[in-house]
Amino acid sequence: MKQYPHHLDLQPAMHAQGAVRLPGSKSISNRMLLLAALAEGTTDIRALLASDDTHVMLMALQKLGIRWEQQGESQDYIVHGTGGTLPVHQADLFMGNAGTAIRPLTAALAVIGGDYTLHGVARMHERPIGDLVDALNAIGGNIEYTGQPGYPPLHIRRGRFHAQRLQVKGNVSSQFLTALLMAAPLMARDQDVVIEVVGELISKPYIEITLNLMRRFGVEVARDGWQAFTVAAGQAYRSPGTIHVEGDASSASYFLAAGAIAGGPVRVEGVGRDSIQGDVRFVDALEQMGASITLGDNWIEARSNGVLKAIDADFNHIPDAAMTIAVAALYADGPSVLRNIGSWRVKETDRIAAMATELRKVGATVEEGADYLRVTPPAELRPAAIDTYDDHRMAMCFSLASLDGRERRGTAIRINDPKCVAKTFPDYFEAFAAIANNNLI
Ligand SMILES: O=C(O)C1=C[C@@H](OP(=O)(O)O)[C@@H](O)[C@H](O)C1
Numbered sequence: 001m002k003q004y005p006h007h008l009d010l011q012p013a014m015h016a017q018g019a020v021r022l023p024g025s026k027s028i029s030n031r032m033l034l035l036a037a038l039a040e041g042t043t044d045i046r047a048l049l050a051s052d053d054t055h056v057m058l059m060a061l062q063k064l065g066i067r068w069e070q071q072g073e074s075q076d077y078i079v080h081g082t083g084g085t086l087p088v089h090q091a092d093l094f095m096g097n098a099g100t101a102i103r104p105l106t107a108a109l110a111v112i113g114g115d116y117t118l119h120g121v122a123r124m125h126e127r128p129i130g131d132l133v134d135a136l137n138a139i140g141g142n143i144e145y146t147g148q149p150g151y152p153p154l155h156i157r158r159g160r161f162h163a164q165r166l167q168v169k170g171n172v173s174s175q176f177l178t179a180l181l182m183a184a185p186l187m188a189r190d191q192d193v194v195i196e197v198v199g200e201l202i203s204k205p206y207i208e209i210t211l212n213l214m215r216r217f218g219v220e221v222a223r224d225g226w227q228a229f230t231v232a233a234g235q236a237y238r239s240p241g242t243i244h245v246e247g248d249a250s251s252a253s254y255f256l257a258a259g260a261i262a263g264g265p266v267r268v269e270g271v272g273r274d275s276i277q278g279d280v281r282f283v284d285a286l287e288q289m290g291a292s293i294t295l296g297d298n299w300i301e302a303r304s305n306g307v308l309k310a311i312d313a314d315f316n317h318i319p320d321a322a323m324t325i326a327v328a329a330l331y332a333d334g335p336s337v338l339r340n341i342g343s344w345r346v347k348e349t350d351r352i353a354a355m356a357t358e359l360r361k362v363g364a365t366v367e368e369g370a371d372y373l374r375v376t377p378p379a380e381l382r383p384a385a386i387d388t389y390d391d392h393r394m395a396m397c398f399s400l401a402s403l404d405g406r407e408r409r410g411t412a413i414r415i416n417d418p419k420c421v422a423k424t425f426p427d428y429f430e431a432f433a434a435i436a437n438n439n440l441i
């Protein structure tokens, strides 16, 4: 993988312009890998994301005995599905800090049965998984915590699944519901499986990605809004043959915001108006801030010709791309408020605290609530060394503070420990330099 120095210095850039080919979507890549492994037949996955999060999924599948082959140097992978069984019944799996790997795998392994341990980096062991474990153990799963109750590491043994009606909480992470949905067809081939959501469900558009991909692998889910999901008996995953991974809409947010802040046009290629990723709705927020957005079939472009307007909005549906708005708010004409972002506290780091601390370094006044941030831009941005907390999105979104807006100049930004971008976008800084006057030094 890519080598990065201990820090990167970004000089102020007057303009942002150009086109960027996006890496594959993390959310789609890891779902497709698991679905292809569980399917009957061989799947040809095109343009898989190359990153830490997909690497841990690929390695885990390999350890579980799933055969896959990378096609030369490309990001095309052939995955040989085993139709819902696993050749290896005992494995120790390293999950890094990939929520999209550990959560779905926990459910699939618990249902298939075997003797598996799942663990990750230190932060993974602080990220909650209790609601998923509770849902599975309540119907006969056998999952134990080997560290702190409620958190990985986990020890999964063969359970005795009985009920086909599950309940899961959705207010901490939507990935728990995604995990159960993906595992549901493995639970009972002869009985319907019903999954009920107890209370509020956050990050809803990610459930749409799950349902869409399950459908492409041959499994239909009937739903009652966001309350209940039924996987009818008799369904099993089947390979769709060849399947393409869209470009990552969350990764697109940095470049589109660059176009909005520093004029543009900046075009991202690989996602467009028909994307299945909720994060394409990030462009609505940019539009509200005054940017002009054009959506094509497989591209999105952002430009702007004025100062950005402040925004006060609920960002529950786009928690990842919302971090980009927090930094774009530095260029707005007044205070912006990002609401309903409580899940930020249990992601790669406590993102509300980290964002508040780092925005203050460039001069912003920030009010931090349990589930919101209010960002008041300074008269002028101050040079700062940004700590990244091993959070790829902290590193990526703070690159934007080096851009000149119309009313506010960009500033010299040092990004400490930039290699964390490898979680989803190893080449991020090269791509950013290419649209921002090659300002990497
Ligand atoms: O299902 C997914 O692919 C994801 C769901 C979201 O998590 P939460 O549901 O925990 O908010 C998002 O933040 C994460 O990056 C990817």
Ligand SMILES: C=C(OP(=O)(O)O)C(=O)O
Binding pocket: 097, 098, 099, 100, 320, 347, 348, 393, 424
């Ligand atoms: C929250 C994120 O990742 P994960 O899939 O590990 O939850 C993210 O990529 O911003």
